[in-house]
Amino acid sequence: MDLRNIRKEFGGWRGARSWTALTDVDLSVETGEIVGILGPSGCGKSTLLNIVAGLETQYDGEFTIQGKTIEQQIEAGFRVAYVFQEARLLPWRTVRGNIEFALKASKFPQNESRVRVDRILELVELSKFAHFYPQQLSGGMQQRVSIARAFAIEPDILLMDEPFSALDEMTAQHLRESLLKIWSAFRTTIVFVSHNALEASFLADRVMIMSHGPAGTIRQEISLAGVRRPRSYDDLDLIEKSRAVVSALRKHSGRSDPVHA
Numbered sequence: 001m002d003l004r005n006i007r008k009e010f011g012g013w014r015g016a017r018s019w020t021a022l023t024d025v026d027l028s029v030e031t032g033e034i035v036g037i038l039g040p041s042g043c044g045k046s047t048l049l050n051i052v053a054g055l056e057t058q059y060d061g062e063f064t065i066q067g068k069t070i071e072q073q074i075e076a077g078f079r080v081a082y083v084f085q086e087a088r089l090l091p092w093r094t095v096r097g098n099i100e101f102a103l104k105a106s107k108f109p110q111n112e113s114r115v116r117v118d119r120i121l122e123l124v125e126l127s128k129f130a131h132f133y134p135q136q137l138s139g140g141m142q143q144r145v146s147i148a149r150a151f152a153i154e155p156d157i158l159l160m161d162e163p164f165s166a167l168d169e170m171t172a173q174h175l176r177e178s179l180l181k182i183w184s185a186f187r188t189t190i191v192f193v194s195h196n197a198l199e200a201s202f203l204a205d206r207v208m209i210m211s212h213g214p215a216g217t218i219r220q221e222i223s224l225a226g227v228r229r230p231r232s233y234d235d236l237d238l239i240e241k242s243r244a245v246v247s248a249l250r251k252h253s254g255r256s257d258p259v260h261a
């Protein structure tokens with residue numbers, strides 16, 4: 001996946017002022033890679049993710065996946081899954097029903113559905129809860145279902161926008177471990193947004209640090225290729241990288257416009 005010279009403006013209709021949310025964004029992601037995007041609030045992380053999802057279609061620059069546009073790829077069967085901060089499950093459907101619904105929407109044959117759901121629920125350790133409704137589950141379990149639903153459709157790319165930020169740290173740690181366990185089974189390409197340096201370092205192969213600029217752009221790339229998988233929060237290499245992410249975030253989080261006292 002290649003993003004070249006991406007620029008995104010908002011506003012500008014009916015004489016209203018427009019402003020640039022993203023400028024000069026270049027990003028290449030290899031198949032099977034996990035890339036984290038970090039940066040201060042409002043620097044354009046979600047906007048960038050929405051462009052990759054094909055949800056945001058008005059922008060300048062070039063975004064291609066193996067030489068084709070996202071629209072052409074989706075037409076040809078390319079699947080994008082999105083995990084949000086909240087689980088966004090259908091409250092009137094059970095855990096199984098929610099995953100089956102996603103499979104149906106992605107046109108998986110109905111006779112494969114049961115086996116697929118069983119397999120993914122086993123991977124996220126939720127087999128015993130297949131018949132539960134979302135409101136009968138904790139927030140962490142609901143998010144686990146939303147991750148299971150995302151992987152169930154075997155997406156070509158999984159996008160996650162602060163997927164664990166609404167959870168307590170222990171639940172989040174457990175879910176990140178589950179996510180990597182499923183990822184190692186599917187090797188799905190993942191691009192995620194986070195505000196948490198340790199989370200980004202734990203999950204990613206590369207972390208991209210964005211800043212406001214005057215407009216949002218990628219300022220720095222930190223590779224985590226040297227941190228071995230499966231990862232452990234106690235790994236000293238991971239802790240060191242996480243510190244490097246924090247200091248890069250500090251360096252790039254200042255706005256370029258003057259700060260008035």
Ligand SMILES: Nc1ncnc2c1ncn2[C@@H]1O[C@H](COP(=O)(O)OP(=O)(O)OP(=O)(O)O)[C@@H](O)[C@H]1O
Binds near residue numbers: 045046
């Ligand atoms: N639909 C929209 N219409 C107008 N402006 C928008 C729209 N979506 C985002 N913006 C603006 O674009 C900029 C980038 O927003 P975006 O949500 O991508 O930032 P972010 O880095 O994800 O922020 P946060 O970390 O707070 O979620 C912000 O100034 C925001 O106000």
